Every structure is written in C-alpha cells, then in structure tokens.
Amino acid sequence: xxxxxxxxxxxxxxxxxxxxxxxxxxxxxxxxxxxxxxxxxxxxxxxxxxxxxxxxxxxxxxxxxxxxxxxxxxxxxxxxxxxxxxxxxxxxxxxxxxxxxxxxxxxxxxxxxxxxxxxxxxxxxxxxxxxxxxxxxxxxxxxxxxxxxxxxxxxxxxxxxxxxxxxxxxxxxxxxxxxxxxxxxxxxxxxxxxxxxxxxxxxxxxxxxxxxxxxxxxxxxxxxxxxxxxxxxxxxxxxxxxxxxxxxxxxxxxxxxxxxxxxxxxxxxxxxxxxxxxxxxxxxxxxxxxxxxxxxxxxxxxxxxxxxxxxxxxxxxxxxxxxxxxxxxxxxxxxxxxxxxxxxxxxxxxxxxxxxxxxxxxxxxxxxxxxxxxxxxxxxxxxxxxxxxxxxxxxxxxxxxxxxxxxxxxxxxxxxxxxxxxxxxxxxxxxxxxxxxxxxxxxxxxxxxxxxxxxxxxxxxxxxxxxxxxxxxxxxxxxxxxxxxxxxxxxxxxxxxxxxxxxxxxxx
Amino acid sequence: xxxxxxxxxxxxxxxxxxxxxxxxxxxxxxxxxxxxxxxxxxxxxxxxxxxxxxxxxxxxxxxxxxxxxxxxxxxxxxxxxxxxxxxxxxxxxxxxxxxxxxxxxxxxxxxxxxxxxxxxxxxxxxxxxxxxxxxxxxxxxxxxxxxxxxxxxxxxxxxxxxxxxxxxxxxxxxxxxxxxxxxxxxxxxxxxxxxxxxxxxxxxxxxxxxxxxxxxxxxxxxxxxxxxxxxxxxxxxxxxxxxxxxxxxxxxxxxxxxxxxxxxxxxxxxxxxxxxxxxxxxxxxxxxxxxxxxxxxxxxxxxxxxxxxxxxxxxxxxxxxxxxxxxxxxxxxxxxxxxxxxxxxxxxxxxxxxxxxxxxxxxxxxxx
Numbered sequence: 001x002x003x004x005x006x007x008x009x010x011x012x013x014x015x016x017x018x019x020x021x022x023x024x025x026x027x028x029x030x031x032x033x034x035x036x037x038x039x040x041x042x043x044x045x046x047x048x049x050x051x052x053x054x055x056x057x058x059x060x061x062x063x064x065x066x067x068x069x070x071x072x073x074x075x076x077x078x079x080x081x082x083x084x085x086x087x088x089x090x091x092x093x094x095x096x097x098x099x100x101x102x103x104x105x106x107x108x109x110x111x112x113x114x115x116x117x118x119x120x121x122x123x124x125x126x127x128x129x130x131x132x133x134x135x136x137x138x139x140x141x142x143x144x145x146x147x148x149x150x151x152x153x154x155x156x157x158x159x160x161x162x163x164x165x166x167x168x169x170x171x172x173x174x175x176x177x178x179x180x181x182x183x184x185x186x187x188x189x190x191x192x193x194x195x196x197x198x199x200x201x202x203x204x205x206x207x208x209x210x211x212x213x214x215x216x217x218x219x220x221x222x223x224x225x226x227x228x229x230x231x232x233x234x235x236x237x238x239x240x241x242x243x244x245x246x247x248x249x250x251x252x253x254x255x256x257x258x259x260x261x262x263x264x265x266x267x268x269x270x271x272x273x274x275x276x277x278x279x280x281x282x283x284x285x286x287x288x289x290x291x292x293x294x295x296x297x298x299x300x301x302x303x304x305x306x307x308x309x310x311x312x313x314x315x316x317x318x319x320x321x322x323x324x325x326x327x328x329x330x331x332x333x334x335x336x337x338x339x340x341x342x343x344x345x346x347x348x349x350x351x352x353x354x355x356x357x358x359x360x361x362x363x364x365x366x367x368x369x370x371x372x373x374x375x376x377x378x379x380x381x382x383x384x385x386x387x388x389x390x391x392x393x394x395x396x397x398x399x400x401x402x403x404x405x406x407x408x409x410x411x412x413x414x415x416x417x418x419x420x421x422x423x424x425x426x427x428x429x430x431x432x433x434x435x436x437x438x439x440x441x442x443x444x445x446x447x448x449x450x451x452x453x454x455x456x457x458x459x460x461x462x463x464x465x466x467x468x469x470x471x472x473x474x475x476x477x478x479x480x481x482x483x484x485x486x487x488x489x490x491x492x493x494x495x496x497x498x499x500x501x502x503x504x505x506x507x508x
Numbered sequence: 509x510x511x512x513x514x515x516x517x518x519x520x521x522x523x524x525x526x527x528x529x530x531x532x533x534x535x536x537x538x539x540x541x542x543x544x545x546x547x548x549x550x551x552x553x554x555x556x557x558x559x560x561x562x563x564x565x566x567x568x569x570x571x572x573x574x575x576x577x578x579x580x581x582x583x584x585x586x587x588x589x590x591x592x593x594x595x596x597x598x599x600x601x602x603x604x605x606x607x608x609x610x611x612x613x614x615x616x617x618x619x620x621x622x623x624x625x626x627x628x629x630x631x632x633x634x635x636x637x638x639x640x641x642x643x644x645x646x647x648x649x650x651x652x653x654x655x656x657x658x659x660x661x662x663x664x665x666x667x668x669x670x671x672x673x674x675x676x677x678x679x680x681x682x683x684x685x686x687x688x689x690x691x692x693x694x695x696x697x698x699x700x701x702x703x704x705x706x707x708x709x710x711x712x713x714x715x716x717x718x719x720x721x722x723x724x725x726x727x728x729x730x731x732x733x734x735x736x737x738x739x740x741x742x743x744x745x746x747x748x749x750x751x752x753x754x755x756x757x758x759x760x761x762x763x764x765x766x767x768x769x770x771x772x773x774x775x776x777x778x779x780x781x782x783x784x785x786x787x788x789x790x791x792x793x794x795x796x797x798x799x800x801x802x803x804x805x806x807x808x809x810x811x812x813x814x815x816x817x818x819x820x821x822x823x824x825x826x827x828x829x830x831x832x833x834x835x836x837x838x839x840x841x842x843x844x845x846x847x848x849x850x851x852x853x854x855x856x857x858x859x860x861x862x863x864x865x866x867x868x869x870x871x872x873x874x875x876x
Contacts, residue, residue: 311740332742341740349740352733354802363730366723367742374723417741 004031013060021047025222029196036207039217053080086158087167096143101125148179167198202298233501265323267456273317277303279481290457292471300480305427309341310334340418344429350414353403358384360402387416408439427458537810544817565700576816577704578763583790583808585756592728592752594800595658602669603643604764604780609673611636612682612774621683637761644757652749673776683773693770732800
C-alpha cells in the first residue's frame with residue numbers, strides 16, 4: 001500500500017476553562033487506511049475529532065491536509081466538509097421523514113429550471129447506492145430503513161461529496177452482528193478507493209477485524225500509534241488503561257482479608273436475570289461485601305446494576321434478597337427492599353439542578369415515605385445538615401440550588417440522598433468520575449466504612465486501581481455479559497486485564 | 509473605629525436588604541402588579557375608592573378582585589401542569605364550558621329554561637366537577653402516559669370541548685333562573701363581598717394546605733426539573749403528571765361553575781372563552797417557567813390579578829373589547845421583557861453599580 005499521508009495533526013492542544021482536554025496530540029492518517037482511535041472515557045477522542053471537524057477551535061497545533069506544507073484552519077463543520085472531511089455520528093444526522101435520495105442530495109439537489117430535478121436525483125442516487133452495494137430504493141423513506149442502512153446512507157452521502165477523510169464515530173453501537181459485517185464491507189470498499197477512515201469504537205473485536213493502525217489516547221495525551229498487527233489485545237487494553245505490565249506496581253490493599261461467605265445465604269442472588277440491554281446473568285452478593293463490576297465502556301456494567309435496581313425492566317430470571325424471591329420492576333420497589341442506586345450520569349439521572357441541597361438530599365427518603373407523610377421542616381433540615389457535615393459537602397448553605405456546587409460536592413449530595421434512606425445494598429455507578437482526587441479518596445474510604453458496618457455494595461469504576469483498593473470480589477464484563485469473576489489472590493490488574501481483553505488470555 | 513466603618517456596615521446591611529427584596533421570587537410579579545395599579549390610579553383617581561352601594565361593596569378594585577376569581581382558580585391548575593409537564597393545558601376554557609353545560613342541564617332537567625331546580629343542586633355540581641376531572645384525566649393520559657406534547661394533547665379538548673358542551677345543552681343556552689343558583693357568581697344574601705372572591709381565596713387556601721400536608725410541591729418540581737432522576741429516586745412521573753392534569757381539569761370545572769352562576773346559564777360558546785391564554789400568561793407573569801420545574805403559586809395568583817387589573821383599566825379607558833387584545837399585548841410584551849434573563853442581567857449589574865463591593869464582583873475593578 002502506498003504511504004500517502006492525507007491528514008496530519010501535530011501538537012494539537014485544546015483547553016476547556018484552563019483544563020487540558022488535549023495536550024500536544026499527534027495524529028496521522030494515510031490514504032486507504034482504516035485507523036482506529038482508541039481510549040477510555042475522557043481520553044480526548046471526541047475532542048480530537050471535534051477539533052478536526054471545526055466544532056471546537058484549537059488552542060495549539062497544526063492540521064495539514066493532503067500532504068501539503070500549508071497548515072489549514074478549520075472553522076466549522078461545513079468548512080471541514082468542503083475540505084473533504086466528513087463525519088458520520090452514532091446518532092444519525094439525517095432526516096427520517098425524507099426519502100433516501102433526498103437525504104443523499106439534501107442542500108445540493110440537482111436542479112432544472114430552478115426546480116429540483118427529481119428524476120435525475122433518483123437516478124444518481126440509484127447509481128451511487130449500487131456502486132457501494134447498498135441495496136435500498138432511492139425513493140424509500142429514510143425512517144423506514146434499518147439503523148444500519150441509515151448509517152450507510154450517511155456514509156454514501158459523505159462519499160459522494162468527495163470526502164477523503166471519513167470519520168466514523170461509534171457507528172456500530174446500535175448494530176447487530178450482520179449489520180456490522182455489512183458496514184465493514186463498505187468500509188473496506190472505501191478503503192480500496194483511497195479514502196482514509198478514522199474509526200472510533202469501544203469494541204476491541206471490531207478494531208482487530210478492520211483496522212490497519214491504532215492510535216491510543218489517554219487523559220488527553222497521545223499514548224502512541226501502532227500497526228494493528230503489532231499490538232495484541234492485551235497490550236491495547238493496558239495502553240488504554242494506562243498500565244504497562246513492566247511497571248505494574250503492587251497495590252497495597254486497605255481492605256481486610258476477604259471474609260468467608262461459604263454456607264451463608266447471600267444478601268442478593270440473581271439467577272438468569274436479564275433485560276433488553278443485558279444478556280442473562282447470575283450473581284451473588286453477600287452482606288458487607290464490596291462487589292466490583294469492571295469491563296470497558298459499553299460492556300454492560302451499568303445495564304447490569306440498573307436491571308437489579310429495576311431502573312431497566314427485567315424481562316427474565318429471578319432475584320432473591322436474603323433468600324426470598326422478590327419482584328422488582330421499578331426503582332421504588334427496589335428502594336422499599338433496601339436498595340439505593342447512584343447513577344452513572346450525575347447530570348442526567350442524579351441531581352435536580354434547581355432544587356436546593358436540602359431537597360436533593362431528602363427527596364429519595366420522601367419518595368419512599370409516599371406523598372401523604374411529608375417530612376417535617378425540622379427533620380429535613382437536620383437530615384441535610386447531618387450529611388453536609390458527615391460528608392463534608394462544601395456548600396454556602398443547605399437552601400442554595402445544588403447546581404451551584406462543584407461536581408464533587410454534587411456527587412456527595414447524591415450519596416447523602418441515598419445514605420439517608422439507610423439502604424442495605426448500595427449501588428455506586430462511577431461515583432468518582434470527574435471529581436477531584438481528595439473527594440475520590442474520601443468516597444473510597446466511605447465505601448469501606450459502609451461495608452464494615454454490613455452494607456453490601458456494588459461498585460463500578462473505570463479506574464481499576466480504585467476498585468482493587470476497595471473491592472473484595474470482582475465481576476468482569478464484556479459484550480453485555482459476565483465473562484469472569486475474580487476474588488482473593490486473583491484480584492490483580494494483570495488478571496483483570498486478561499479477562500477484559502478476552503480471547504486466549506481468558507483462561508490464563 | 510471611625511464612623512466610616514459603622515456607616516459602611518450600615519450601608520452594606522441596607523444593601524443586603526435591598527438585594528434580598530429584589531432577589532425574592534415574587535419581586536417582579538409584585539412590581540408588575542404595582543405598575544398596573546399605579547397606572548389605574550393615575551387614569552382613574554377613584555380606583556381604590558370602595559363604597560357600599562345597596563348593601564354590597566362597590567368600586568373598581570372590588571370589581572378587579574371579583575372578576576379575577578375564575579382566572580386565579582385556572583392559574584393555580586395551570587401552574588401545577590406547567591411545572592410537572594413543562595407544557596400547558598389549553599383546554600381549560602373549553603372545560604369550563606363543559607362543566608357549566610353539565611350543571612345547568614341537570615338543574616333544568618333538559619329544558620331550555622327553568623324557574624326551579626329539577627334535580628338537587630349538589631348532584632348537578634358534583635356531576636359537573638366529575639366531568640371536568642374526567643376531562644383533566646383524559647388530558648393527563650395523553651400527556652403523561654402517551655407522552656404527547658401537552659399543547660397538542662390538550663388541543664383536542666380545546667377544539668372539541670365546546671362542541672361537547674353544545675351537545676349537552678342541545679345547542680341552546682340553558683338558563684337556570686333560580687336565585688340560589690346566582691349566589692356563586694353574585695352575593696350571599698347579607699354579605700357585601702362578592703362570592704367568587706371567596707371561591708378564589710378558598711381554592712388558593714385549599715391548594716396551599718394540600719401542598720403543606722402532602723409532598724405535592726416537591727414531587728411536581730422534581731418531575732418537572734428532571735424526570736429521569738425522579739424515576740431513579742422512586743417517583744412515578746407518569747402518575748404525578750397525571751394528577752396535576754386532573755387537578756387542573758377539576759379547577760377548570762370550579763371556574764366554569766362560577767362563570768355559569770354569574771350569568772345563571774350555560775353559554776357553551778362564551779364561557780371561559782380565551783381564558784386559557786390569560787391563565788398561561790398569569791403563570792408566566794408570576795415568574796414561573798413555562799418549561800417546568802420550580803414554581804410559585806402565589807406568583808401565578810398575583811399574575812392573575814395583574815391581568816384582570818389590566819383588563820379593567822383598559823375597559824375604564826373606554827377601549828372596546830375587540831381592541832383590547834392589542835393593548836394587552838403591548839403591556840404583556842413589556843412585562844415579559846422585564847422578566848427576561850437578559851434584562852435581569854442588566855438589572856443585576858445595575859444593582860452591583862448601585863452598591864459596589866457588597867458582593868463578589870467577577871469583573872476586575874480598573875485601578876485608578
């Protein structure tokens with residue numbers, strides 16, 4: 001393959017309010033290459049793409065196109081498109097109420113006497129679809145096509161606009177296996193035509209199925225660029241998570257030696273439980289146990305705990321609490337049974353931005369008590385003050401809106417909310433994401449203290465180190481199912497990464 | 509210590525009081541009301557004069573408070589609906605007509621006009637309220653369960669409601685010419701205060717009590733601000749939104765009965781006509797976000813009185829009823845601009861300038 005560089009980004013830096021989202025990142029794309037852009041959440045993948053497509057202005061660095069010496073400035077997505085850079089997002093940015101042909105030619109319809117030349121448009125669409133082997137009628141309404149076809153049409157549109165750089169941002173997350181394979185065929189075809197493709201995905205299998213090269217980012221910095229053949233899965237996972245096997249430091253665990261739970265009735269026992277978003281799983285959690293759930297993003301960690309909590313409706317399987325079967329199909333059921341759930345997305349599912357700190361703290365307890373037993377003002381104030389004090393929530397007062405607090409303190413408010421309901425089982429989904437180091441350590445300590453007192457805890461975090469420090473038992477997930485369980489001496493970064501990476505390493 | 513320090517302390521206390529007042533959520537609604545009232549006094553100097561005429565209170569201000577009653581009651585329901593669902597119920601005017609039709613039809617026993625109750629009054633009132641609550645429930649199902657946009661969902665009854673009322677009264681204006689039927693819209697014998705005022709005050713008090721003894725406010729605000737988070741903490745957002753629509757329908761029914769009592773008839777075409785728009789406006793004037801979330805009932809009540817005061821003023825200025833909307837619109841534009849976030853920003857920076865240094869200013873002061 002000829003090594004013509006069609007895109008070269010050098011020293012890209014992007015700041016958000018003084019925080020470096022990208023720091024001195026290089027990225028190179030060659031002609032006819034499928035190049036995976038990998039990294040965990042917050043690594044800077046989407047920021048890099050948004051800088052490239054002109055959504056964000058960059059704060060430093062240079063972008064060169066087509067091997068030219070001259071650096072270019074891309075000010076808007078439209079300009080990026082004019083320069084031959086097209087993006088297809090996970091959520092499709094087309095019009096479902098228009099026909100396939102209209103979508104392909106929107107904003108650049110062939111015209112005749114000032115009117116849209118429908119015949120020509122449909123003909124050209126037909127030819128284009130055929131050349132890319134997409135079997136769909138140009139006159140069909142886009143909304144009637146499957147998501148996969150819609151995505152391919154978005155790609156076809158980009159191709160027809162003479163794009164040289166095609167960015168696919170998580171195109172496969174909503175596709176099934178067959179559809180993914182079709183998409184890959186299309187990608188390979190484009191590759192033969194000399195298009196450079198930047199492929200963003202979380203699925204390792206897919207990277208190894210189609211990509212020629214992998215660039216890994218972590219915490220806004222470039223880790224490196226590797227030919228796919230030279231970077232085995234395990235190494236890739238290690239690069240993404242920021243641990244090299246050579247310098248894997250032994251982590252000293254704060255937690256006690258694992259207690260034996262043999263013969264005890266588990267606090268929670270799931271048998272073949274599943275929802276629309278997760279394959280059947282079985283699980284046991286004991287009293288006073290901190291159970292960790294790990295796996296890459298999209299592996300089903302959150303979906304699993306949401307199913308246990310009833311936030312996603314279970315469709316099959318059974319759940320037992322203290323040995324008794326229970327039916328939980330809504331969060332309130334779960335709360336009544338002593339569960340509490342701190343959701344992953346604090347803004348979307350956690351805080352009530354305009355309500356006060358006090359209201360945010362008491363709302364779960366109040367929901368549990370029902371509408372006809374309102375808490376007395378004094379009780380609310382005391383509860384709020386107690387937890388503001390206990391968790392050291394930094395706030396100008398309990399009556400100010402929670403949105404004026406920092407992210408870490410908002411998170412503490414949500415934790416306070418659940419602790420106030422005095423749960424037996426606390427689910428923490430990424431409780432430490434995006435909050436400062438000090439608060440992180442406080443939350444980790446709190447988890448251990450709560451477990452000490454007999455609370456069972458399910459803990460999800462993207463930081464393996466943090467989980468090793470707190471969990472006595474870990475479940476590893478991949479492709480929306482449990483692929484391994486580790487405990488005791490097996491709880492090492494090394495082992496966990498092996499299981500996450502899967503393949504032959506799984507049994508090792 | 510010099511007196512300067514003391515003075516400064518006093519100044520800052522005064523400033524913080526000034527700030528506390530201007531920052532209160534009812535500040536703007538009250539200012540709007542005050543401005544409208546002031547205009548009234550200038551235009552009609554005897555605006556606040558209340559006299560007793562024929563055993564009842566008489567005067568512009570009494571008239572405003574009396575006439576605003578239906579609007580106050582509607583505005584309360586509208587506030588709850590807006591807060592919980594981030595949308596408005598535009599069918600309340602039509603539901604008023606339905607309630608009036610049902611009530612009058614039962615009382616007249618199907619006749620066009622009646623001089624005596626054909627059925628017990630209590631039965632007619634309960635039936636009317638039940639029907640209006642059902643209308644609210646219908647809207648509630650469409651919005652809360654089927655997730656139809658509130659404006660679209662309530663458009664159904666907005667258009668069909670008056671038709672239903674016509675069907676009930678067989679296309680006639682049904683008259684109930686019984687003295688006791690006129691009480692709700694007129695006067696209780698021996699009482700100088702118009703009865704609608706009691707209804708409005710009673711409704712406000714009742715809803716306030718409900719909010720005190722249940723968690724309605726917290727639940728409604730929670731669902732309105734973040735329905736996804738509300739679900740996670742165990743709130744049933746479908747049920748909560750549904751309940752607000754039922755309450756809104758029920759209150760529209762109460763307002764419909766008062767309006768019907770005023771004219772001792774059920775006029776399906778005119779009862780509550782365009783009142784839904786005034787009710788929505790009252791909510792907005794009260795400083796409530798039409799997109800849902802935190803709400804203030806008192807704000808909406810003040811908003812309702814403001815609108816009625818405005819209408820009365822315009823009538824007093826001899827503006828004909830068909831030109832009324834134009835003048836109303838002008839005033840509304842001014843009030844809405846005053847409440848806009850951008851204007852508030854200017855106002856805040858103006859406040860900072862007036863009392864610099866008493867709060868943390870983000871802007872660096874230029875060194876002199």
